[in-house]
Amino acid sequence: MSEPTEPAAPPSVQLTSAAAELLRTLRARHGPLMFHQSGGCCDGSAPMCYPEGEFRTGGSDVLLASLAVDGVNEHVPFWISASQYEVWRHTRLIVDVVEGRGSGFSLEAPEGVRFLIRSRLI
Numbered sequence: 001m002s003e004p005t006e007p008a009a010p011p012s013v014q015l016t017s018a019a020a021e022l023l024r025t026l027r028a029r030h031g032p033l034m035f036h037q038s039g040g041c042c043d044g045s046a047p048m049c050y051p052e053g054e055f056r057t058g059g060s061d062v063l064l065a066s067l068a069v070d071g072v073n074e075h076v077p078f079w080i081s082a083s084q085y086e087v088w089r090h091t092r093l094i095v096d097v098v099e100g101r102g103s104g105f106s107l108e109a110p111e112g113v114r115f116l117i118r119s120r121l122i
Contacts, residue, residue, distance in 0.1 A: 013065035039084030094118040
């Protein structure tokens, strides 16, 4: 008799269909991508999308997820600052897209949209 299995934990980071579509567009233009979510103020509290490796991560960052995006050959790593992880570690992050300009450093800025985090407690 087999042991009962626990249901799979929901992913800690999910993408809306709009975010996945924007990532496919950005990937086609810029190559492999990555996200970094800091705990800063203003635009620093939004997820920033960079060409993979352009933002240097280190000991003060946590690799929260490796996102599979249909139509993108490689996973998109999602990093978060360790201090922000402590605040949000019981939260599922949902990456969405809204109209309006975000940070000039994030790849989607010229598109007239910005990535945004929506959340759910888990």
